[in-house]
Amino acid sequence: MVFLGIETSCDETGVGVVRACGSQPPQLLGAALHSQVAMHRNYGGVVPELASRDHIRRLLPLLDEALGQAGLTLHDVQAVAYTRGPGLAGALLVGAGVACALACALQVPALGVHHLEGHLLSPFLSADPPAFPFVALLVSGGHTQLMRVEGVGRYQLLGETIDDAAGEAFDKAAKVLGLGYPGGPALARLAEQGDPAAFALPRPLLHSGGLDFSFAGLKTAVLTQARKLGPELAARKADLAASTQAAIVEVLVHKALAALRLTGLKRLVVAGGVGANQWLRAQLAQACARQGVRVHYPELTLCTDNGAMIALAAAMRWQAGGWLPQGDGWAFDVKPRWPLEPWSLAAPAR
Template identity: 45%
Template structure:
């Protein structure tokens, strides 16, 4: 007899995306609904936690309903409920967890806690036919710029992180400096296409440092001074023309990519791994994808990067919950969230 199809409902609300997905046991994504809050946070140039949590509260049930409808199933056909519980904004995480707990209790289904970072890295595995791990993992997004030693898809150790701004945060802040739309990643990439990436020799902090660490705060300040001038300086920069903005955007993007690629190369050499996995919102950047592919090809390293639609926050990447379920990693209903940035 054929085994009946099994369905996982995954919920993601760690930051400012309200998301739900239905994934089968064989990793087919039947639905992946994401309700973006970009319009709510745009005027602030970044995510406002209180606004994010209120929006999650309004959207979580309609998003779950849409995910089930698009998948063509009902609640009674579900096998398990998965939810991202760490890391992230505490108010946002709690909305998703409350919805997941309610469904798990009402339907008497297993509740599975998912680490948001694990999900970003597992998004690479979802497109592969071969096992990816062990590997070096890079998660690069608005809240994270972290390198991991990944022995398994759910066993990883932090080996490097930013000491200040995450790369995605720097993209947002630089976009605001240059008068470009939020979110900064897509707008800087678009503007940079018309600019000269060598126009401004911005600092590549820690690039030659033996430690696996990142810093983008100084780069952000360098862009600020190049664009708007250094307070008190006798000589101020020329006006921000369209071409100057494009050159600044291109030079900034080039600098961030150089650092990320360089640190990935360093981590691969240090640990002797032959696979690199990359996920997170900034991983959708075309230049970064191109340069990482070139670096790994030259180094003879297998390169797997999440497809663009699974780079930004979404619920489908919580498909890793199937592995947790198979190994008996089921959470109790007193499960709590673990907010923060680095996990």
């Protein structure tokens, strides 16, 4: 069965084509992606209205590109999946509207997919796919969560951020350092030149005994340290960036290992944009090797928001028997705020 996936939750327009056959692992046939980073950089962050308009411009050309890579036409598509949420409402509506219109024209199902489930399952398209069950560390945009994953659609929330997420901490610290947008990758690049032990920044909730996260205090500590440095900040930016990254990563690694101990599992999946951070990957590799834990990541091209992960999530739900017939044709809605855990395997697309 051929699944077309459409992702428009924020500032990337993504289209992916995945084929699923019986119980065989789904296969990625084609993918196309456009990032709006250059457009939003002038404003220091994502402008929702501009994001929505750009999705409209980009989506159909990307659709043609992805299908061309796959060597298929629209008439080969047997289901159209789209990101239903969470995300920016206007941006989500663009993808949902196009997906449901296509599905109606082709007379195939339209399937609303959870954005975070797409990230969570994206390592199944990697060269080293995981096996169930596992602990998942989801570090995507405004989300930082630890989940116990027994199978497709069977998720137990173990811990989550109570204020800023890890990605937000990277971005806000980068803004303090004047690194521009997008801040997280810029801070990570600058950190390569600095000393991670240069400044004693806090590790919020590191020894709380629980699995929840908090990064708002770290952002404040970075701002305070930058003000203390005053004119010296220009010469110490790399050190402060490295110390900030080290603090965020130490918390993520510590909590992930605690979740593994709690569940007794020996497999960890890291997904989402922050999962591309090389310092995080290195520290997790060392810590997990000591504990005999296997770590799985998406391919770097699939860490960011993309249509391939949306097509994959729909395909894996279909393989697991998780979709029910839709009772209202190709009508749709979007869910800008949508918790992952309550979305049970038996739930329909709407």
